[in-house]
Amino acid sequence: xxxxxxxxxxxxxxxxxxxxxxxxxxxxxxxxxxxxxxxxxxxxxxxxxxxxxxxxxxxxxxxxxxxxxxxxxxxxxxxxxxxxxxxxxxxxxxxxxxxxxxxxxxxxxxxxxxxxxxxxxxxxxxxxxxxxxxxxxxxxxxxxxxxxxxxxxxxxxxxxxxxxxxxxxxxxxxxxxxxxxxxxxxx
Numbered sequence: 001x002x003x004x005x006x007x008x009x010x011x012x013x014x015x016x017x018x019x020x021x022x023x024x025x026x027x028x029x030x031x032x033x034x035x036x037x038x039x040x041x042x043x044x045x046x047x048x049x050x051x052x053x054x055x056x057x058x059x060x061x062x063x064x065x066x067x068x069x070x071x072x073x074x075x076x077x078x079x080x081x082x083x084x085x086x087x088x089x090x091x092x093x094x095x096x097x098x099x100x101x102x103x104x105x106x107x108x109x110x111x112x113x114x115x116x117x118x119x120x121x122x123x124x125x126x127x128x129x130x131x132x133x134x135x136x137x138x139x140x141x142x143x144x145x146x147x148x149x150x151x152x153x154x155x156x157x158x159x160x161x162x163x164x165x166x167x168x169x170x171x172x173x174x175x176x177x178x179x180x181x182x183x184x185x186x187x
Contacts, residue, residue, distance in 0.1 A: 002061045003027050017146035028150035029059040036081045052078040056126035060154040066090050068154035070097040072126050076176050090114050104175035107167040117162050134160055
């Protein structure tokens with residue numbers, strides 16, 4: 001199974017939820033997904049932090065294809081690494097939704113057979129933004145386990161119409177800004 005393969009490859013930095021949904025053949029993951037691992041530090045005998053990571057990832061997969069994937073990239077420069085590593089594992093109708101900290105404006109980008117939605121991300125939490133984007137109410141998720149909540153959000157995304165302009169990946173990369181999202185945490 002694809003999500004188990006990612007675990008074996010040590011692609012998970014943080015796991016919030018992972019397992020089968022209530023629908024046979026569909027599996028969900030929430031957490032941080034390593035796109036490009038850090039170098040191995042021989043002196044410290046450990047791997048350095050990832051060089052590219054999809055933070056707050058929300059994933060729905062079959063045994064061999066990603067049906068839905070969303071998350072946050074700190075930099076648009078991480079997207080080409082994602083494409084290199086994961087493009088072949090995207091289902092033909094998968095529309096990745098990525099919140100990106102340093103793009104000038106939101107855009108739709110066609111990469112290979114898949115359309116990617118890139119949304120300028122200034123603040124917030126990916127999960128909450130997805131629920132708002134797809135009009136999923138808390139009541140829609142009531143009584144569901146974590147994996148079925150991912151399934152509900154992914155199903156709401158299927159027929160969603162995005163109101164962002166079409167651009168090429170080169171245009172989005174050229175419009176990169178120096179913006180960085182402020183991170184709040186424990187003091």
